Amino acid sequence: MTPxxxxxxxxxxxxxxxxxxEMEVTRLGRFLEGLVNRSRLLSKIMLVIMAALVVADIAIxxxxxxxxxxxxxxxxxxxxxxxxxxxxxxxKFLGYKLLYxxxxxxxxxxxxxxxxxxxxxxxxxxx
Amino acid sequence: MTETTMTIGxxxxxxxxxxxxxxxxxxxxxxxxxxxYRVALAALFLFVVFRIEQGNHAQILFGGLxxxxxxxxxxxxxxxxxxxxxxxxxTIYSLHVRDNIxxxxxxxxxxxxxxxxxxxxxxxxxxxWELMMLASVWLIWRxxxxxxxxxxxxYLMVHAVSGVVLLGGIVLYYSQTGSLTFEQIQVxxxxxxxxxxxxxxxxxxxxxxxxxxxxYPEATVTGAIFLSALTTxxxxxxxxRGYPGTEFLVWLGTVMALWGVVYAVLANDIRRxxxxxxxxxxxxxxxxxxxxxxxxxxxxxxxxxxHILYKSVLFMGAGAVIAMTGKSKLTELGGIYKYMPITFxxxxxxxxxxxxxxxxxxxxxxxxxxxxxxxxxxxxIWLLLSMASAGTFLHTGLKLPYFTFLGQDAGLRPREAPWNxxxxxxxxxxxxxxxxxxxxxxxxxxxxxxxxNAYSAxxxxxxxxxxxxxxxxxxxxxxxxxGEARLSVDTDWVYRKAGPVVIKAVxxxxxxxxxxxxxxxxxxxxxxxxGLKRLAGADGILGRTWGIERTTLWTVVLVSxxxxxxxxx
Numbered sequence: 302m303t304p305x306x307x308x309x310x311x312x313x314x315x316x317x318x319x320x321x322x323e324m325e326v327t328r329l330g331r332f333l334e335g336l337v338n339r340s341r342l343l344s345k346i347m348l349v350i351m352a353a354l355v356v357a358d359i360a361i362x363x364x365x366x367x368x369x370x371x372x373x374x375x376x377x378x379x380x381x382x383x384x385x386x387x388x389x390x391x392x393k394f395l396g397y398k399l400l401y402x403x404x405x406x407x408x409x410x411x412x413x414x415x416x417x418x419x420x421x422x423x424x425x426x427x428x
Numbered sequence: 429m430t431e432t433t434m435t436i437g438x439x440x441x442x443x444x445x446x447x448x449x450x451x452x453x454x455x456x457x458x459x460x461x462x463x464x465y466r467v468a469l470a471a472l473f474l475f476v477v478f479r480i481e482q483g484n485h486a487q488i489l490f491g492g493l494x495x496x497x498x499x500x501x502x503x504x505x506x507x508x509x510x511x512x513x514x515x516x517x518x519t520i521y522s523l524h525v526r527d528n529i530x531x532x533x534x535x536x537x538x539x540x541x542x543x544x545x546x547x548x549x550x551x552x553x554x555x556x557w558e559l560m561m562l563a564s565v566w567l568i569w570r571x572x573x574x575x576x577x578x579x580x581x582x583y584l585m586v587h588a589v590s591g592v593v594l595l596g597g598i599v600l601y602y603s604q605t606g607s608l609t610f611e612q613i614q615v616x617x618x619x620x621x622x623x624x625x626x627x628x629x630x631x632x633x634x635x636x637x638x639x640x641x642x643x644y645p646e647a648t649v650t651g652a653i654f655l656s657a658l659t660t661x662x663x664x665x666x667x668x669r670g671y672p673g674t675e676f677l678v679w680l681g682t683v684m685a686l687w688g689v690v691y692a693v694l695a696n697d698i699r700r701x702x703x704x705x706x707x708x709x710x711x712x713x714x715x716x717x718x719x720x721x722x723x724x725x726x727x728x729x730x731x732x733x734x735h736i737l738y739k740s741v742l743f744m745g746a747g748a749v750i751a752m753t754g755k756s757k758l759t760e761l762g763g764i765y766k767y768m769p770i771t772f773x774x775x776x777x778x779x780x781x782x783x784x785x786x787x788x789x790x791x792x793x794x795x796x797x798x799x800x801x802x803x804x805x806x807x808x809i810w811l812l813l814s815m816a817s818a819g820t821f822l823h824t825g826l827k828l829p830y831f832t833f834l835g836q837d838a839g840l841r842p843r844e845a846p847w848n849x850x851x852x853x854x855x856x857x858x859x860x861x862x863x864x865x866x867x868x869x870x871x872x873x874x875x876x877x878x879x880x881n882a883y884s885a886x887x888x889x890x891x892x893x894x895x896x897x898x899x900x901x902x903x904x905x906x907x908x909x910x911g912e913a914r915l916s917v918d919t920d921w922v923y924r925k926a927g928p929v930v931i932k933a934v935x936x937x938x939x940x941x942x943x944x945x946x947x948x949x950x951x952x953x954x955x956x957x958x959g960l961k962r963l964a965g966a967d968g969i970l971g972r973t974w975g976i977e978r979t980t981l982w983t984v985v986l987v988s989x990x991x992x993x994x995x996x997x
Contacts, residue, residue: 327844329773330766337765337834344903351896358893363886367802368810371886377893380811384818384894385901389908392693400694400916407915407924 351378440485440498443476443508444543444556447515451535455528463523466531470512470519477512477542480505484548493608496548503729506873507545507665510733511538513859514657514740521744521852522650533566534654541658545665549608550598550623553666557594557630560659561587567651568643576646582920583643586629590636594626613670624671630663632707633680633714634687638920640707641691645699645756649747652699653852656743657736660706664713664732668875673720681715682812684708689819691918696757696911698746698828702739705782705824708816709735709794715813716797719804726874727796733870734781734789734863741778741856742824745771748845748853749832755840758828758911763837771845772833774853779829781860783821784891789860791891792867792882799880799887817891818898825895826902827909835910 326334336343359374370376450469457465482505485498500508515538522531540563543556561584568580600619602608613620625636632640644655671677688708695701709731716728748771750756753764765772781788784795794817801810844850863870871878902909917925964971974982 326766327769329769333769333772334766347896348900351893351900354889354892354896358889361885361889363884363889365802365884365886367805368807371890375893377890378897380814381818381894381897382901384815385822385898385905388689388815388819388822389693389901389905392690393908395690396694396912396916400691400918401912401914402917404913404915406917 354378441476442486442497442543442546443473443480443512444539444546446476447473447535447539447542451532451539454532454535466519466523467516469535470516473538474512474516477508480508487548493551494549495552496609497543497552498546499548499610500546501875502873503665503668503875504545506729506733506875507661508542509873510736511542511545511658511661514538514653514736514856517740517852517856518650518653518657520855521653521747521849523848524846525648525650527570527648529566530570530648530651533563533570534651536563537567537654537658541662544662548610550601550610551608553610554591554595554598557626557662558591560662561591564655564659567655568647570651571646571648573646579643579646582923583639586639590626590629593622593629597622597624597626610666610669612672615671615674624674627663627666627670628680630659631667631710631714632660632663633684633710634707635919637684637687637707638918641700641703641918642920644703644706645697649751652743652747653740656702656706656739660710661732661736664710664717664728667714667717668725668728672717672725674718677718678715678806678809679718681711681713681718682809682816683711684714685711685813685816686819687711689816689823691916692819692823692827693909694912694914694916696759696913696915698749698756698758698761698832699743701758701823701828702742702746705742705820706735706739708820709739709782711816712794712797712813715809716800719800719806721800721804722876723796723803723878723880724800726871726876726878726880727793727800729874730793730796730870730878731790733873734793734860737856737859737863738778738781738789741774741853741860742782744849744853744856745775745778746828746832748849749842751849752842752845753840755838757913758831759913761832761838761840762835763833764840764842765833767840767842768833768844770850771853772829774850774857775829775833776825777857777860779821779825781864783825783895784817785895786883786888786891787861787864789863789870791864791887792870795882795887795891796880814890814894818894821895821898822902826899830902830906831910 355375355378358377363371365371370380447469450472454462454465454469480498480500482500482502484496485500486496488495488497515535518534518538522534525531537560540556540559544553544560547553547556565580565584568576568583570576597619598608600617601613601623604617604619613623615621615624629636629639640660644652647655667677685708688704688706688711692701692704692708695704713728713731713735716724716731718724746756748768749761749764752768753761755761777788781790784790798810798813798817801813845853867882871880962968966972
């Protein structure tokens, strides 16, 4: 079977988005839905696994000691939380203070370039 | 010039020549015949590449220059293998697209990338390098949106400039060393730095990286698979070959790994987010090149190999979402996992691979680069690369899938992606798991024998804790992590915003100066003209009409003077 001839990815000509509330959900989709509905239970299981992992790391020496933290059990867990926190805080700080712009920030590029002025007015000498 | 051993092109079939010739015939076919032809061509290409034996093939004497179009050693073959695998995968992924220009461009692009890794001399390398640029830009333009045209044009400009820098470096290098062979280049001369800059632009090393995250999100859904695989990884190959052990690349690569992570936090477009994670992952490879030890170079090569495969899964998953929903922003997506469950699960295999979860491909390659830092006792590099690893899971493994597939239902009811897209994703996902479970298969292709064991207790404990507790952090900070309907400026601000303003300002100064010069010129011309008029004009001393008396008088005086002078002489 040949898939429908779509011009790929062009939002302008796209027709796939049809609001059909009764869009068919496959058995795999239903299965995933079941998992998502049990997310509280799953996250509790996950936390138990994570705790067991830290305990195991403390109990079992890994044999690496190139850096001092390799001898400390649970260092990976602490560093993971720390790294996650640092990345989000630093990035969001840079975003709000320096990097974020409105979504139409570069739209001038599609409207003839206002940044370089109007060539005709310039040639006429009143610029 | 030494005698050249000629392996005639016909005896050694250059895979790039095969693919280019095959691509040119592609427009002759239509419909199912063309689809069959494309798959057969890509499969043949894969077959030919895997059959290449090590050695220097296709040595040609051209205008007094010794060119080697087919240097096949372990390093070049490792890259060629994965390029040919991804060519087949991308071909299958784009099977439903009817666009000859895009298909031909994609195959030319792949052929050029393979041509670069087989190039034994800098001239051949340069020719394929530029062909890569010329072919790949069509994968952006064929999206046929205003943004795609503009982004493609900027992409072309950046690569055209870097190409000139590279060519300048090659010419200088030849005049200084008298050699065109592409081997390790001694850092220090102007030539070596120019060539290095050319390579670093294509590797998307900050601050020369903005072309990537500017253009890739605007490319066609299927073209982005080629783009994500080829340009940056050929550059990694050239760095491994030409600049191993260049110390500052260690720090450049580490900064790169974190730069990508920071911008991925801010990104809202899903393919831009993935583009920043290309930069982040290539950072590991660049750092590995800088360390230059056997384990580091093997790590960089292995990571390039696995990266191409898992990144293609991620780009294919994101592309499938864009193709089926018409949306590409985190703020507009959400809750579609029920409708695209296969895409979702395959995407997650790619996400676990890039995050370096044990049993997935990233684990056996990324930890090799990090281990290389440990062996050299580079504590800061080790910690920062680990941090970038946490950031990778945070965004590619958690944020993107959470806000695209799970999260708040955005009311979209897409169909599952077509079978060919799912098949292509499945093949790449299979490799991600296969390599993760069976790293020896990957390690046999590495430039030097690999004695590294990824699955040590130390690596397992560290990676699993790092990743799972990053996950905990994600769910604790979930409220602050959604996409925001903004864009974040990167170094392309220099040529997209500052450039035009500077040019306008400089233009105003130059225009004023030119007009002033013309005015001054006019004034002096006018005064010279007036002077001439006073002397020889109708009323000037010499131009006036005289009366008969005065004329007679002056004639008498002049003739007398003449006679007098004649008599004396």
